[in-house]
Amino acid sequence: MKRYILHAPFSIYHFEADVWEHSVHKHTYFEIIFILNGSGMHHINGHAYEYASDDVFLLGPEDFHHFEIAETTEFCFVRFEESIDKQQFGQSEPAWQPIIKALLNTSSQSRGSIVIDKLEKQKLLHLLATLEAECANERSAYFEIVRDSILRSMLLVLARNLFSQSSSNKVKKASIEAILMHIRQHIFQPEFLTIGHLAVTFNYAPTYVSLFFKRHTGESLKHYIIRYKVRIIESRLLYSNRTLTEIADEFGYTDESHLCKQFRKYTGVSPVSFRNAVAQL
Incomplete structure (x- = not known):
């Protein structure tokens, strides 16, 4: 798309x-x-x-x-x-x-x-x-x-x-829209995006959260969260001067290396290559 x-x-x-x-x-x-x-x-x-x-x-x-x-x-x-x-x-x-x-x-x-x-x-x-x-x-x-x-x-x-x-x-608390909203609101707080926390927040059994999410979105909960993170990271790389270490810290990654590995997996390029390629356009 x-x-x-x-x-x-x-x-x-x-x-x-x-x-x-x-x-x-x-x-x-x-x-x-x-x-x-x-x-x-x-x-x-x-x-x-x-x-x-x-x-x-x-x-x-x-x-x-x-x-x-x-x-x-x-x-x-x-x-x-x-x-x-x-x-x-x-x-x-x-x-x-x-x-x-x-x-x-x-x-x-x-x-x-x-x-x-x-x-x-x-x-x-x-x-x-x-x-x-x-x-x-x-x-x-x-x-x-x-x-x-x-x-x-x-x-x-x-x-x-x-x-x-x-x-x-209004969006009902137990709806998929509410879960998506919760993810967007807490995308910088990984502790609020765990299956255990979502289960408590939306009154679901932990084993059902992932099934419910995939049934209504067509993708896994983990994939959606990472993809949403990567989209915002792309924006940081495009429109800010933040270092990779600063971005990694903002999103709760353990270190810069973890951020680079995940970014490359989902985009096919490293964060540095992405930033440099756009800068050359």
């Missing part, structure tokens, strides 16, 4: 289409998808959702999707790296930071369009218009600060809508 790469921390792509020309694909980034006009079907992770004007979707790096356009559709894609919630603010973190972190680590794709309320949709569209206007003049004073502030406001509105939905629309 093709994976699209974002070569900058942020981009915005506004276009109109009668036919969707992209095959099913994944990304190395997050994206907010605005449906400004038109209708059709949005296929996400093997599920199909009808879309119409003013719908809003939020996709993460491991989500795969494509559109089936029924009526000429005007799209706007706001693409950004996960670093949006990792700014450094000294001793205390701003109030928005844990909210955005929770949003980006919560599986929202099984709900289709996140926002239902018309007034909330209008607020997001106003923010989008402001963001596009700001991006039209990237040389203006404080551009990046203003741009990031608008993007955070968008994400906070999305979080407010996602987290305030009725309990009937």
